Amino acid sequence: MKILSVLILYIVAVFQVEVLAQVAAPKAAIHLVTYQAWGFTVDSTPQGQRVRRIIDDSYRLGFRTVIFNFRGHMIGGTGSDIRSTVPAHQQETEERLLLEAVAYAKSLGMTVAFRPILLVVGPRGEFPYVEGKTFWWHGVIKPTQPQLWFANYFKFHERYLRLAARAGAEWYSIGAEMHSMTSGLGERDPQWRLGYPKQWVELIHKARAILGSQTQITYGINYTDQYVLSDGQKTWGGELEQWRYYMTANFQKPANIQHQKDLREFWSLLDVIGIDYYRALASANDRFSNDFATLVRQLEARPQSHASQLDTTLTEMALLDGTLKPLFFQEVGYRSVEKCFLDPSSYEEDGGKYSLVHQGAAWDAFFRAYWAPNWPWMTGMGMWQILVDEDTQAKTDKGFTPLGKEPVESVLKRYLK
Template identity: 25%
Template sequence: MNRAKLLICFIYSVLLTSCSSQTEKVNGASFVAYGIPVDETHTKPLVTKINANFAAVMPFGFIRGLNNPEIIHNTERQWFGETRAGAKQYSEELRKQNIKIMVKPQIWIRRGEFTGFLNMETEEDWKALEDSYSSFILEYADLAKEINAEILCIGTELENFIAKRPKYWTNLIDEIKKKYKGKLTYAANWDEYRRTPFWDKLDFIGIDAYFPVSDEQTPTFEKSMEGWKKHKPVIKSFSDKYQKPVLFTEYGYRSVDYSGKEPWKFDRSMTEVNLEAQVNTTKALYETFWNEDWFAGGFIWKWFINYEKVGGKENNQFTPQNKPVEEVIKVYYSKKD
C-alpha cells in the first residue's frame, strides 16, 4: 500500500473515531456528595448495576436566604464531597472506572427554597451576588480544567437571576471560556429552558427534565409515552433553532403514586411506594429520547455512594438503587448508538 493510500486510511479512521465519540450517548448519574472520600466500592456499582459512562459530580455552595447575596463555598464546615478537594477526589475515583465527568456546582438555599426564586432587593446586593457567584463558579471552572472534565455545568435552575441580570451571564460565560476549554451547559428547569437567553454560547441545551407526563396513580408506559408528545416537539425545536444537542442535566421519577404528574415534587406527604410507576415513566422517557440523534443523553437523579444501604423496594424517593427500575436503566445504558 503506497503512502497516499495509508494517509487516506489514517484520515478515515480518525474521522470514524471522531464521529463515534461525538455520538456516544451520555448515560449518566448524579453522584451525590457525601461526608467521606470515595473508593472503588462506591464508584464501581455505577458500572456494574447500570452501565453508566458519565457522572455528575456536585460540589455545593450555600445561601442563607432568597435575598442574601453571599454564597458560602469550599469551606471546612461543608461535607467533603461538597468541596473542591472532594469533587476532585470523587472525579479521580470515577475515572478509574472509565466514567467521564460533568462538574455540576449546585446551590442550596436555606430551608430548601427554590433557587429559581433567588432575588436581590438592591443594585448593591445584585452586584454582590454576581461577585459571589463568579467566585463560586470560576473555582469549579478551574477544577474542571485541572481534572480535564468533559463537561462543566455553569448553573442550575437560576431563572430569576438570569432574567434580571442577562448581561452578567453573557460576560460570565466569556470568563469561564478563558479558563476552561471543555463543553459547557446550563441546567434549566423543565419550564425554564424556553426563556434561557444564552444557549447559543453553550455546547448543550441543558434541561432538568421533570416534565409532567401522566395524571394516573400508576402511570402506564403507554400513557407516559402519550404525555411526552406535547413536550418532545418543543424540545426538539430548540435543538434545531440553536443547532445544539439537548442534554438532560437531571431526569428521573420517584417510586411513588402519581410519579408522572408533577415529577419535580419532593413532597414528604407523598409516601405510597409505587415501583411500577417509576419503571413505566422511566422507560417511556428512554423510548422517547434515547434513539434521537439530536439528543445527547442525561443524568439520572440521583445516585448515592453507599450502594448497599440506599434505595430498595420500600423506598419512595428518586434513587433507582436496589429497585426494579435499575434494570431498565441498565438495558438502555447498554445499548450502542
C-alpha cells in the same frame, strides 16, 4: 427573499442535525450527591467502599459519566451572601478526596462532570425557606444588588472551576433552574420581567479562562409545566419557553432588544444546552394501572409531546444563526413511589407509597420519548440522584436511586447497553 433566507437557514439547521446524529450516541450520566465534605471518597473506609460500589454498580447499568454535585447556599431570597456548604478548614480534604474519586471513575473508563448547585436557605439555615407568603428557591431569587450577587456567585464557582480543570471534567455546569436571573420572569412578574444574561456572558468568559478548551460549559434550563405569559397568552415550558420567547420575538423597546441580544449571546456561548426535565407524564385525574406494560403505554404520549415541543424550540433557535445546539438532559428523576411521574420534582424522601413499577414505567416512557427516536440533538441524560451518605440500596428506599431496584435496572440495561 425573506422566505428564501429562512429556507436556507432551515436547510443549514437540518444539515447540522444530520451531522450531530453521526457524532455520538446518547450517553447516560449518574448524579452523585453528598452532604459531607468527606462524602466523595473511595478509600478503605466504609464510606469509601460504599462510593466505590455505587460507581461500580452505575457502570454495570450502563452509566458512563459521573456527575459530582456541590452545594452552595444563598442566604435569603434577596441578598448577595453566597457560601459553600463546605467550611474553609474542610475544603482541602474535600478536594483531595474528590480527585481520588475522579481517578477511580476514570479507571473504569468513565468520564466526570462537575455541577455546583445553589440552594436558598434562611438566616438560620432553614430549608426550604419560606418568608411570609414567599417560597424562596433559586428559580425566583431577587437580589437587591445584582452585581454583588454575580461577584459572589463566581467566587463560589471559582474553586470548583479550578478543580474541574485539574480533574479533566468533560463538562461543567455554571448554573441550573435560575429563571429569574437568566431570562427573567416575563409577564408573570413585571417587576422582575428581564434577567441578567449579560452577566452570565461575563461569567462564561471567566469560566472558560480557567477551564480551557477541554471542558464543555453548560447551563441547566428548567423545562417544567409552569406557564409563561407572552402577550397575554399562556405557553407551558417554564424557563425554556421564556428563553424561546425572548430570543425569537420582535421587540421595539431598546431594553428588550438589548436583553434579547445578550440572551442570544448567552445561548451561543454554551457548548451544550442543559435541560432540567421535571414535567408531569400524565394527568392527576387519570387512573393508573399497576401492570408495568400497561402503565408504560399510559405514560408514553405526554413525554413524546414534550419531545416534539423541544424539537420545535431547538429548530426555531437554530434558525436565528444557523447553529443547532446539542442538548443534554442535565437532570431527570423519578422517585420510587406511586405517581412519581405526576410531580417528579418532589423531593420529599419519605412521602408517597412505595412503588418500583411506577418508577420503572416513568423511566421507560422517558426513554421511549427521547432515547429511542434518535433525536439528532439528543446527547444524553443525567439521572437524579444517588445520595452517597447512606444505604440507598435498601429495599424500602423511596428516593431516586435506581440501584438494586427492579424493573428500573432492567429498563436501564435495555436502553443504555
